[in-house]
Amino acid sequence: MSMTSTAAPSPQTGAVKVAMLISGAVFVLMMLVGVLMRAAQGDLLDLDPALFYQLMTAHGAGMVGTAGLSGAAIMWYFLGRHVALTRWVFHIFLALFLLGVVLILGAIFLGGFGAGWTFLFPLPAISGGAWDLGAAAAFLLGLVSIGVAFLLFYLEAGRAMISAYGGLGNALGWPLAFGGSTENAPPPTIIAAATVTVFNTLGIVVGAAVLVVSLINLYLPEFAVDALLAKNMIFFFGHVFINASIYMAVIAVYEVVPEYTGRPWKSSRIFALAWASTLLFVMAVYPHHLLQDLVMPGWMLIMGQVISYLSGIPLLAVTAFSLIVYLKGSDIRWDLAAGLLVLGVAGWSVGSVPAIMDGMISVNKVMHNTQWVPGHFHIYLLLGEVAMAFGFMAWLVRGDVAQSRFTTLDRLGIWVYIAGAGGFTLMFLISGALSVPRRWAVHMEDWLTQDRIATGFAVLAVLGALIFVLRFVGGLGRSSKA
Amino acid sequence: MRPFLAILAIALMGVTLIWQVTDGARAVTAEGARRLHAVERTPTMPSPYLTDMSGKTVRLQPDVGGVALVEFIYTACPTICRYAGDSFARLKGRLAAAGLAKGVRMFSVSFDPLRDDPMALSDYAETHGADGDIWKVGAPAVTDLRGLLSGYGVTVIADRFDGYEHNAAIHLIDERNRLVGIFDIDDIDGVVEAIRR
Amino acid sequence: MTTGFQRCGEFALALLLLLLCAAFRRTLEADPVTHMLVQLPALAWAGWLFAGVASVRRPRLEAAPTNAGGGAGLLIVFFGIVFWMLPRSIDGALTSPEIEAAKFLTVPFLVGAPLRLSWYRAHPILRGFLLSNALSMLGVLAWLYMAAPIRVCNSYLVEDQQRLGLAFLLVALSLAAIWGGRLFFKPDGGSAGDLLPDLKANGSTSYDT
Incomplete structure (x- = not known):
């Protein structure tokens, strides 16, 4: 393999477009899977419960993985504007990611694996005959492959940022955050990318450890490890990973919005401080996923609740507030990309409200196993990360800014998507508030109406997404951005 | 390239x-x-003479045409050997109930012959209900100990409480004195099943 | 530049390590923690030093085209480590003189020496990947040894095994802290003498392209 590395920073457009094409296609496909599940719950469709759980596992793994992929592609693209990245690393990243996808799909649809994407120990080993060890091993190996892909990705990102800024501390913007030094302050992209690189590398190392332990347990069951520790590690990894996808995607907002407003997005001291606090909080907050585990040490659960209030809020506030300030008073020409990116920040903000409520111990006690929880994370993702990813895709093929137009189809797509995704997630929240359980393949008579309304909204959201992806595919041919 | x-x-x-x-x-x-x-290899095991709980000398081997079950213990053991003793007692009951007791010999062999005199062995036998007929508790001569343990592949190491830690298991010996199976000490079903075959 | 004097010193240190490992064999091997975390690393270090001295005398050793990119050598190291991570091998070294002798040969010359001859030729990403993996796997070992309900080595007590697990965890955490700390505060780290990835920009590094 030739190891040609670029001497000067330049974004790797071609490979990033491929990654976004895969992301867009998988997003739509997995949304369709979601529609199937909601339709089955609404008794509009006769789905074998075993298949329901396979679909749920595929939907979870597919969506989390693709959120990660699209976020990573965004980060790679814009990081390439500031530092020299080794191009083949992104090719290996894509190859390993696809290998993982193949293994996971095989495990689910050939092997019948349906233990949920969180592979909660020791569930993969105890299938009650629904799947054999090979299927569980293939699923875990698929996750390992994706983990390795991301590890290489972050190692190269870290290497490039360290060599350009002289240490991770500088790339994180710590001199700016803690010393107020604006000299050589890194741009927002670097601060965000460095933060994600640090915490997600840690998350992946922890995740790799628990995956390997689970694999060993499959074949050597006498090595039964502490299930609570395993759960802690899995949720540390899972929480950090899915948050990383949003934090990577928001880089698109920092880089693209200035093209519309004409004002550069600058790294202020508050901005650097917000990211510094995010680095700490995103890793310390994960116990809020384990509030129902009464054997957890009390202080961890309390920490989980308290940091839930803090986590992400400074960053979200800084980002959303700055965005409003930048947009206000600027003569912005809206188009699909700008609309979706702003929608992403709005969805991210709105999603934090039910999330914080769910992070309260007293609320979580009754809400945790209801559809409230999928409600909040679907707002985060569907209206947040995924919207940002679609916005980035639209921007990638937008062509020249002066000729960019907000077509009727674009407007229709956005409004259909907002209505669909908004209604769909609202139904989750309503059902959750009415104590409809999550993860049930078959629903009671009383819940069917809500399920059917949600299915209708979900179809709308898929239609919107389909418009965005088809616009992207159509734009690929004639795009001129290099 | x-x-x-x-x-x-x-x-x-x-x-x-x-x-x-x-x-x-x-x-x-x-x-x-x-x-x-x-x-897979069914290695032949050493069959030294043991001094049993009544002071008599017996050979560590099955009867003609029979099989033997062998476990290693030391009577001062506060933990796993007690469990092993209970397990042997239950095993003996199960074999009798299944009509398999005939032709089966059971040996609890001490690897601590210096401390385990016939008195200590008989205490152990009494505690666990070893009858001295089907199930004998015995200790080899000190000079035979090393060869016996290495033949079986049993490693005995001193712990920090004046006792020992060892790889405890039930060994199944066939009529030609070959080791044909090793089972966890609580795997009574496995042993019964193997003898049945 | 390495001086002749330094080279002699390194050679002597390597010999001394080998001799000490052999002379205090019984003491070091009585406890799994010193066996796994003192004797084995010391043997590997001896091999590392030998290879360093040898490659000064024979520069071709370090530039062998077969080992371009360090892949071949690192793969040897990998299998060497896998072999000595098998509890069977450790038990074997304690009960069989042949396996014990093999340990004194293979750990220096199939782990330490090829590591020295390959590490600096490997791409920084490969090095970073191997380091992160090492941390992860030390964590896995620590966890297994602390939680396993079975004794993995017949020659060691269960409580020693658990202590070994804890020791692995401490090593993993210290290594993570040291490596992580250097990335934060000493970006120019990774000079030729230590086991850190060279994180300078492309072009100024010595790894194979």
Whole structure:
């Protein structure tokens, strides 16, 4: 393999477009899977419960993985504007990611694996005959492959940022955050990318450890490890990973919005401080996923609740507030990309409200196993990360800014998507508030109406997404951005 | 090209080596290997004379045409040997109930012959209900101990409480004094099933 | 530049390490923690030093085209480590003189020496990957040894095994802290003498391209 590395920073457009094409296609496909599940719950469709759980596992793994992929592609693209990245690393990243996808799909649809994407120990080993060890091993190996892909990705990102800024501390913007030094302050992209690189590398190392332990347990069951520790590690990894996808995607907002407003997005001291606090909080907050585990040490659960209030809020506030300030008073020409990116920040903000409520111990006690929880994370993702990813895709093929137009189809797509995704997630929240359980393949008579309304909204959201992806595919041919 | 070929060759050799030394990825621990080899290679076991709980001399071997179950203990053991004793007692009951007791000899062999005199052995026998007929509790001569333990592949190490830690298991010996199976001490079903065959 | 004097010193240190490992064999091997975390690393270090001295005398050793990119050598190291991570091998070294002798040969010359001859030729990403993996796997070992309900080595007590697990965890955490700390505060780290990835920009590094 030739190891040609670029001497000067330049974004790797071609490979990033491929990654976004895969992301867009998988997003739509997995949304369709979601529609199937909601339709089955609404008794509009006769789905074998075993298949329901396979679909749920595929939907979870597919969506989390693709959120990660699209976020990573965004980060790679814009990081390439500031530092020299080794191009083949992104090719290996894509190859390993696809290998993982193949293994996971095989495990689910050939092997019948349906233990949920969180592979909660020791569930993969105890299938009650629904799947054999090979299927569980293939699923875990698929996750390992994706983990390795991301590890290489972050190692190269870290290497490039360290060599350009002289240490991770500088790339994180710590001199700016803690010393107020604006000299050589890194741009927002670097601060965000460095933060994600640090915490997600840690998350992946922890995740790799628990995956390997689970694999060993499959074949050597006498090595039964502490299930609570395993759960802690899995949720540390899972929480950090899915948050990383949003934090990577928001880089698109920092880089693209200035093209519309004409004002550069600058790294202020508050901005650097917000990211510094995010680095700490995103890793310390994960116990809020384990509030129902009464054997957890009390202080961890309390920490989980308290940091839930803090986590992400400074960053979200800084980002959303700055965005409003930048947009206000600027003569912005809206188009699909700008609309979706702003929608992403709005969805991210709105999603934090039910999330914080769910992070309260007293609320979580009754809400945790209801559809409230999928409600909040679907707002985060569907209206947040995924919207940002679609916005980035639209921007990638937008062509020249002066000729960019907000077509009727674009407007229709956005409004259909907002209505669909908004209604769909609202139904989750309503059902959750009415104590409809999550993860049930078959629903009671009383819940069917809500399920059917949600299915209708979900179809709308898929239609919107389909418009965005088809616009992207159509734009690929004639795009001129290099 | 050269590095690629070298990597390929090393990978092949390395995988072969690890495959070989783990018996085809089936045994990564010494205990796992010992159990695997018992089934696959049926090595012949030493059969020294033991002094049993009544002071009589018996040979550690099955009757003609029968099988023997052997476990290693020391009577001062506060933990796993007590469990092993209980397990042997239950096993004896199960064998009798299944009509398999005839032709089966059970030996609890002490690896602490200095401390385990007939008195200590008989205390142990009484506690666990060893009858001295089907189930004997005995200790080898000090000079035979090392050969016996290494023959069986039993490693005994001193713990920090004036006792020992050892790989406890139930060993199944066939009529030709060959080791044909090693079972966890609580795997009574496994032992009964193996004797039935 | 390494001086002749330094080279002699390194050679002597390597010999001394080998001798100490052999002379205090019984003491070091009585406890799994010193066996796995003192004797084995010391043997590997001896091999590392030998290879360093040898490659000064024979520069071709370090530039062998077969080992371009360090892949071949690192793969040897990998299999060497896998072999000595098998509990069977450790038990074997304690009960069989042949396996014990093999340990004194293979750990220096199939782990330490090829590591020295390959590490600096490997791409920084490969090095970073191997380091992160090492941390992860030390964590896995620590966890297994602390939680396993079975004794993995017949020659060691269960409580020693658990202590070994804890020791692995401490090593993993210290290594993570040291490596992580250097990335934060000493970006120019990774000079030729230590086991850290060279994180300078492409072009100024010595790894194979």
